[in-house]
Amino acid sequence: SYEVTQPPSVSVSPGQTASITCSGDKLGDKYVCWYQQKAGQPPVLVIYQDTKRPSGIPERFSGSNSGNTATLTISGTQAMDEADYYCQAWDISTAVFGGGTQLTVL
Amino acid sequence: EVQLVESGGGLVQPGGSLRLSCAPSGFTFSSYAISWVRQAPGKGLEWVSGIVGSGARTYYADTVKGRFTISRDNSENTLSLQMNSLRAEDTAVYYCARAVEDSGYSFDSWGQGTLVTVSS
Numbered sequence: 001s002y003e004v005t006q007p008p009s010v011s012v013s014p015g016q017t018a019s020i021t022c023s024g025d026k027l028g029d030k031y032v033c034w035y036q037q038k039a040g041q042p043p044v045l046v047i048y049q050d051t052k053r054p055s056g057i058p059e060r061f062s063g064s065n066s067g068n069t070a071t072l073t074i075s076g077t078q079a080m081d082e083a084d085y086y087c088q089a090w091d092i093s094t095a096v097f098g099g100g101t102q103l104t105v106l
Numbered sequence: 107e108v109q110l111v112e113s114g115g116g117l118v119q120p121g122g123s124l125r126l127s128c129a130p131s132g133f134t135f136s137s138y139a140i141s142w143v144r145q146a147p148g149k150g151l152e153w154v155s156g157i158v159g160s161g162a163r164t165y166y167a168d169t170v171k172g173r174f175t176i177s178r179d180n181s182e183n184t185l186s187l188q189m190n191s192l193r194a195e196d197t198a199v200y201y202c203a204r205a206v207e208d209s210g211y212s213f214d215s216w217g218q219g220t221l222v223t224v225s226s
Contacts, residue, residue, distance in 0.1 A: 001168065031210035035151070042201055042219055043151065048212035086151050090211060093165045095141060095153035 002091035006098035011106055018074040020101045022087030025068060030089040032070040034063060037100075038083045046085075047072060079105050108132040108215045110202050115220030122192050126220060128185040128202035136160070136180035139205040141213065142187050144198035144222075152198070155187060156205065170196075192224045 004024035012018035022032060032050050035043035045054050047063035050070065060075045070089075074081055082105045087098040114126040128140065141156035155176040156165045164176050175188040185202060199221050203213035 031212075033210065033212040035213070037151075042216035043203075043213070044216075045212055045214050048206075048209040048214070052209070054209075054214060084150075088151075088153075088212070093156070093163075094167065095143075095156065095211075095213075097143075097151040097153060100150040 002089075002094070002096050004087055004089060004096055004098045006085075006087060006101045008099070009102045009104065011104045012074075012077045013106055014079060015076055018077045018081070018103055018105075020072045020074075020085050020087075020103065022070040022072070022098050023068055024089065024096075027068050027070055027089060028066045030065075030091070032063070032065045032087055032089050034061075034072045035086045035088065036081075036083045037086065043086065074103075077103075077105055081105060108204065110204065110215055110217035112200060112202055112217045112220040115200065115222045117223045117225065118192055119226050120193060120224055122224070123188070123190045124192065124222060126187040126189065126200055126202075126222070128187075128217060130183055130185070130204070133204070135178075135183045139207070139211065140178065140185050141203050141205055142176065142200055143203050143213070143216075144196075144200045145219075146195070146198040149198075154200070157185070189222070192222075194224050196222060197224045198222060 034047040037043040050065040111129045142154040199219040201219045204215040205211040
């Protein structure tokens with residue numbers, strides 16, 4: 001079965017750029033989306049179709065996907081961005097989530 | 107406003123059954139595929155099952171295939187997940203989530219979730 005891999009944790013200083021990766025075989029051939037989840041809340045879609053932001057998501061969130069790696073980038077990271085982030089892709093008719101990355105804003 | 111409200115969670119013994127429901131509002135239910143996604147305590151997200159808007163096709167994760175059944179009634183605006191032969195590892199918060207075809211079937215709306223605990 002298809003798998004995607006994320007680093008368990010990423011740390012960033014306020015105002016700096018955070019990058020969270022998602023790796024999978026030929027992942028660039030698939031659409032990737034990203035979800036933000038804060039403690040005790042359901043996930044929120046922050047990036048879809050690799051690079052697109054839903055309405056209401058700040059411009060500091062951006063995405064890319066090429067080769068075997070997709071990346072979520074948060075520019076000018078704020079304390080409110082501290083959360084778990086999950087990448088997700090479709091493999092045939094199965095949704096596949098990464099294991100999640102805990103973003104800490106120090 | 108798009109809303110999804112799950113219900114039906116609770117405590118069940120191993121081997122038992124439970125039926126979850128998801129009540130949608132604020133959108134044309136029959137036009138959207140819906141999935142169930144679960145999250146075990148302190149763990150990540152796991153896709154469980156999905157159903158297309160018409161209900162004609164259903165999909166399951168290998169971990170639940172043959173035990174869980176997803177269904178929908180578009181005339182009643184309801185979505186269900188029948189869970190049989192439950193195991194301890196099925197313990198999780200279960201979310202229903204709307205998938206949008208125009209956005210590559212990303213999950214753009216989620217319910218608050220319902221907790222299923224499988225324990226003796």
